[in-house]
Amino acid sequence: MTTVALDTGVGPLLRSWREQRRISQLELALRADSSSRHISFIETGRSRPSEEMVLRLAEHLEIPVRERNALLVVAGYAPRYAHTPLDDPAMGALREGVERLLEGYEPYPALVLDGRYDVVAANRAVAMLLDGVAEHLLVPPLNVMRITLHPEGLAPRIRNLRAWRADLLAQMRRQIALARSVQLRELYEEVAAYPLPEGDGSPEDEGGGDASLPFALPMLIEHGGHVLSFVSSIATFNTPMDVTVAELAIETFLPADRDTADLLRSLTA
Missing domain, CATH: 3.30.450 (Beta-Lactamase)
Structure with a gap:
């Protein structure tokens, strides 16, 4: 299923998901056991998130599994979730x-x-x-x-x-x-x-x-x-x-x- 990419880079993509969910940086930081400063650095591209952090933020933003794979690829990591045909x-x-x-x-x-x-x-x-x-x-x-x-x-x-x-x-x-x-x-x-x-x-x-x-x-x-x-x-x-x-x-x-x-x-x- 083709999805809409609002911007390049994992930071802008995470920011767009956060804004769509109407969650502040502070609230997301609290949920993800991080700091609003770190979330800001990730969204602006000043900090490259770890694979674990990408998945943690995606979980708290309730991002669909397919889109989590896309975020990982943009961040420079391998997809985490398989896409197995139903007739496999x-x-x-x-x-x-x-x-x-x-x-x-x-x-x-x-x-x-x-x-x-x-x-x-x-x-x-x-x-x-x-x-x-x-x-x-x-x-x-x-x-x-x-x-x-x-x-x-x-x-x-x-x-x-x-x-x-x-x-x-x-x-x-x-x-x-x-x-x-x-x-x-x-x-x-x-x-x-x-x-x-x-x-x-x-x-x-x-x-x-x-x-x-x-x-x-x-x-x-x-x-x-x-x-x-x-x-x-x-x-x-x-x-x-x-x-x-x-x-x-x-x-x-x-x-x-x-x-x-x-x-x-x-x-x-």
Whole structure:
């Protein structure tokens, strides 16, 4: 994934991350067990940080693993984190565990996404929801944002599209701010420009006013003459040591009402 380099040299790059996180030099120094003077010297290029210091500052600035490798290279050190393809034999245990998780979640939809919102794996319940999606959107790699928001994708079937769309775009903006990815920015600009389906009259807050669901915004989607209601949950891996693993996310869709749960069980049976 291509990222944005705001300046050359590790000092300016660290400063840009610190300013983006809205942390003062003093606060960062306290977190990293250093001094504001030393942080200032690093940011201005007067002092070359050790490899340990680069990693320590990156940890406290919550810099993504991929960007930590980039910082190390700019500082003159070797990348610390591997970037192993998911189909590599070394990832066998991870793949098996994820596949079991997806199967175990059936009959409810669950899928695995990478850092570009491309679908890496999915269970059978997800395939069921893709009925009617235009073929050009189902050409690998499937991108969940395109499939969901495109006028020929799921968008015409989502009852509370305006509210769900606003939530997805806000999620993408947060991810862009975290990763500063050119590819994510381009994807955001593409899907944000998709027109809403003709005749979409759903208010901005539709789907969020259900008194029985005060805890999360559900996605209300039509399927086979029924309206299914789902609440989305996203899980990531703790303390990832590989770029690929760091960028994986497991999204699951929990039935938000008994009718949806019963219907999914009957369809699977």
